[in-house]
Amino acid sequence: MSLTKNKISYSLAINQALIQLIKSDGSIVLLGQGVKSPWYVGNTSRDLVKRFGEKRVIDTPVSENAVTGIGLGLALAGSRAVVVHPRMDFMLYAMDPIINQAANWNYMYGGGIKVPLVIWGIINRGGEQGAQHSQALYGIFSHIPGLKVVMPSNPYDAKGLMISAVYDNNPVIFIDDRWLYNLEQEVPEEIYRVPIGKAEIKREGKDITIVSASYMLNESLKASDELNKKGIYPEVIDLKTIKPLDADLILKSVKKTGRLLIADASWKSFGVSSEISALVSENALSSLKAPVKRLCLYDAPAPASSQLEKAYYLTKDDIIREVKNILK
Amino acid sequence: MKKSDLIKFYKQMLLIRRFEEKTGELILKGEIKTPCHLCIGQEAVAVGVCSALDKQDYVFSNHRGHGHYLAKGGDIKKLMAEIFCKETGCSYGRGGSMHIIAREQGFMGSAPIVAGTVSLALGAALALKIKMEKRVSVSFFGDGATGEGVLYESLNFSALKKLPLIFVCENNLYSTHLPIRECRPDIGIFKIAQPFGIKAFQIDGNDVLKIYETAKKAKKMCLVSKGPVFIECLTYRQSGHVGPNDRIQSENKDIRPKREVEAWKKKDPVKRIRNLIIDKKVLESQKLEKIEKEIEKEVEEAYKFAKSSPICKKEEINKYVFNQE
Numbered sequence: 001m002s003l004t005k006n007k008i009s010y011s012l013a014i015n016q017a018l019i020q021l022i023k024s025d026g027s028i029v030l031l032g033q034g035v036k037s038p039w040y041v042g043n044t045s046r047d048l049v050k051r052f053g054e055k056r057v058i059d060t061p062v063s064e065n066a067v068t069g070i071g072l073g074l075a076l077a078g079s080r081a082v083v084v085h086p087r088m089d090f091m092l093y094a095m096d097p098i099i100n101q102a103a104n105w106n107y108m109y110g111g112g113i114k115v116p117l118v119i120w121g122i123i124n125r126g127g128e129q130g131a132q133h134s135q136a137l138y139g140i141f142s143h144i145p146g147l148k149v150v151m152p153s154n155p156y157d158a159k160g161l162m163i164s165a166v167y168d169n170n171p172v173i174f175i176d177d178r179w180l181y182n183l184e185q186e187v188p189e190e191i192y193r194v195p196i197g198k199a200e201i202k203r204e205g206k207d208i209t210i211v212s213a214s215y216m217l218n219e220s221l222k223a224s225d226e227l228n229k230k231g232i233y234p235e236v237i238d239l240k241t242i243k244p245l246d247a248d249l250i251l252k253s254v255k256k257t258g259r260l261l262i263a264d265a266s267w268k269s270f271g272v273s274s275e276i277s278a279l280v281s282e283n284a285l286s287s288l289k290a291p292v293k294r295l296c297l298y299d300a301p302a303p304a305s306s307q308l309e310k311a312y313y314l315t316k317d318d319i320i321r322e323v324k325n326i327l328k
Numbered sequence: 329m330k331k332s333d334l335i336k337f338y339k340q341m342l343l344i345r346r347f348e349e350k351t352g353e354l355i356l357k358g359e360i361k362t363p364c365h366l367c368i369g370q371e372a373v374a375v376g377v378c379s380a381l382d383k384q385d386y387v388f389s390n391h392r393g394h395g396h397y398l399a400k401g402g403d404i405k406k407l408m409a410e411i412f413c414k415e416t417g418c419s420y421g422r423g424g425s426m427h428i429i430a431r432e433q434g435f436m437g438s439a440p441i442v443a444g445t446v447s448l449a450l451g452a453a454l455a456l457k458i459k460m461e462k463r464v465s466v467s468f469f470g471d472g473a474t475g476e477g478v479l480y481e482s483l484n485f486s487a488l489k490k491l492p493l494i495f496v497c498e499n500n501l502y503s504t505h506l507p508i509r510e511c512r513p514d515i516g517i518f519k520i521a522q523p524f525g526i527k528a529f530q531i532d533g534n535d536v537l538k539i540y541e542t543a544k545k546a547k548k549m550c551l552v553s554k555g556p557v558f559i560e561c562l563t564y565r566q567s568g569h570v571g572p573n574d575r576i577q578s579e580n581k582d583i584r585p586k587r588e589v590e591a592w593k594k595k596d597p598v599k600r601i602r603n604l605i606i607d608k609k610v611l612e613s614q615k616l617e618k619i620e621k622e623i624e625k626e627v628e629e630a631y632k633f634a635k636s637s638p639i640c641k642k643e644e645i646n647k648y649v650f651n652q653e
Contacts, residue, residue, distance in 0.1 A: 029454075029455075029458065055457075055458050056458070060485070061481075061484060061485065061488070063481035063484065063485060065447065065477065065478040065481055066446075066447040066450065066478050066481035066482045066484075066485055067447075067481075067485070068447070069444075069445075069446070069447025069448050069450065069451060069478065069482075070447050070448075070450045070451035070454055070485065071451060072447075072448050072451055073388075073447060073448035073449060073450055073451015073452040073453070073454065073455070073465075074451040074452070074454055074455045075451070076436055076437075076448065076451070076452060077386065077436075077451065077452040077455035077456070077465075078455060079455045079458070081451070096441055096444055096478070097444075097447060097448075100439070100441045100444060101439065101441070101444060101445075101448065105437070106648055106649075106650070106651045107422055107648040107649055108419060108422055108423045108427040108439075109418075109419040109420075109422065109423055109427060109428075109429040109437060110417070110418075110419045110420025110421070110422045110423065110648055111420065111422075111647065111648035111651065112651075113429075113431075113651065114651055114653065115651065145649050146649055146650065148650075169651040169653050170650050170651050
């Protein structure tokens with residue numbers, strides 16, 4: 001099938017996915033705080049209320065716990081629901097409906113129950129917002145059996161993964177990052193899916209494997225391009241889905257390169273980077289020519305001060321430095 | 329009230345009573361291990377409310393859910409098998425007493441996180457409203473749930489969107505061990521709905537006829553966009569918080585005054601409807617005894633089914649983590 005392409009931003013790719021989904025399937029409902037607002041969820045929900053009305057696109061009071069449970073109730077009653085949390089820090093109010101309820105619902109009644117629920121949390125860091133407006137909490141959700149967690153790094157995947165998440169019959173945590181919202185790319189105009197559970201090699205290489213996702217993947221690509229000029233060829237993997245993790249692709253790459261750097265823009269301890277490191281030590285230890293390295297945030301809350309923010313967040317330069325250290 | 333309704337109510341309430349008594353007996357014998365929150369003394373609420381509903385109406389329930397399940401038409405054998413955590417249970421042995429379901433009867437699931445299913449009932453009601461279907465959604469919860477913030481979020485949202493939803497609070501005066509006067513400054517729970525403009529009733533939760541009438545009225549209101557409706561049913565659990573009595577966990581753990589328990593037993597909802605049937609000469613006691621024997625037989629058969637059912641297979645431990653469809 002040949003697809004018509006349009007160059008659009010990451011946030012408008014999500015917007016396009018939502019428009020096409022809601023238009024094509026009468027059972028889809030979007031709800032959450034700010035879907036009517038011009039700023040809360042960026043322009044991801046642009047014109048949705050105007051196009052589809054307040055029955056299908058519901059702006060809600062700040063009641064994250066109830067609203068997420070309502071999303072689950074909609075899903076159990078045959079709708080496909082997307083609940084948006086414009087700052088994922090507020091999503092912590094919804095831990096009960098996400099973890100106790102949605103994640104367990106199919107298992108605890110012995111299967112056969114569809115839970116077509118997308119819980120969409122936006123990471124909203126930077127800009128001196130401080131500890132409670134900056135957290136990247138995907139590690140918590142990845143720990144929970146019954147949840148899928150996706151984190152697109154570019155407009156193409158953002159649209160395709162949102163569509164896959166909506167059509168999945170399990171609860172999917174869709175996490176994007178405001179730092180990606182202006183990133184532009186050619187995206188097919190049609191509805192298409194990016195499979196959940198599949199990672200992708202974005203740069204083929206031989207010297208080291210760099211694993212990352214979302215915003216950090218783009219830093220890894222920039223780092224890789226610069227390293228190429230110095231004769232170093234990293235293999236860069238975009239996880240796209242955190243859970244279920246594409247273990248096969250990671251292991252295959254590490255067995256080829258013999259080295260692994262995990263660049264993960266969240267906390268180091270007990271997180272996604274720990275899981276990937278454990279995966280490799282359990283299954284590919286003998287292939288390693290150097291110890292696995294992890295480049296993560298400090299185990300500290302996000303600071304407000306922009307000077308401290310610069311020290312806190314990771315960039316391509318940190319990746320380049322770390323790769324050179326490993327290859328020394 | 330039709331005579332046949334009275335008999336139907338009595339049969340359903342007695343079925344729940346005998347089921348729960350049998351369950352309690354099996355707990356004491358050690359045959360049942362899953363924690364069971366028995367609803368002995370509260371049968372009128374389940375039967376009164378569910379009798380006012382149709383099969384297509386949704387019910388979401390809590391930890392004390394056996395009565396709701398049976399009153400909504402759930403299969404008794406599958407329920408007992410689930411309590412035995414067997415493969416033939418309504419949740420294939422994965423749920424136990426606290427996670428039961430009968431979706432084919434509109435019983436959408438029970439779960440024990442206090443107030444945890446209230447918002448789910450809202451979501452189902454919202455789905456009905458969006459699809460403009462003439463059905464309602466019911467949320468059963470206890471007085472303990474009034475300590476949870478999500479209940480107030482749910483009252484606000486459901487009133488804001490005028491959802492076809494009936495909140496049914498079974499006020500049995502105790503939140504696990506803690507008496508209601510130690511949980512709330514004002515024990516009149518129905519009042520919490522009023523600031524949201526929700527029509528609220530406080531009724532005798534041991535009077536099945538009153539509950540049925542109120543639930544019917546509530547459903548009618550919901551169907552003409554006058555929902556949600558809040559019903560507080562004043563009742564009492566005659567058994568322990570978990571298990572047949574609170575002594576099974578160790579010596580003499582029932583903190584409730586003996587006189588209080590005895591006083592409520594005099595208001596027993598099952599005896600009340602039975603006496604009414606005799607007083608009104610709906611059926612003579614001989615015929616009632618025949619019905620009672622049949623119900624005992626039904627419970628006994630459920631027990632036999634559960635006991636003789638196969639256990640879950642170890643190799644299927646991961647089977648239902650994700651829906652593969």
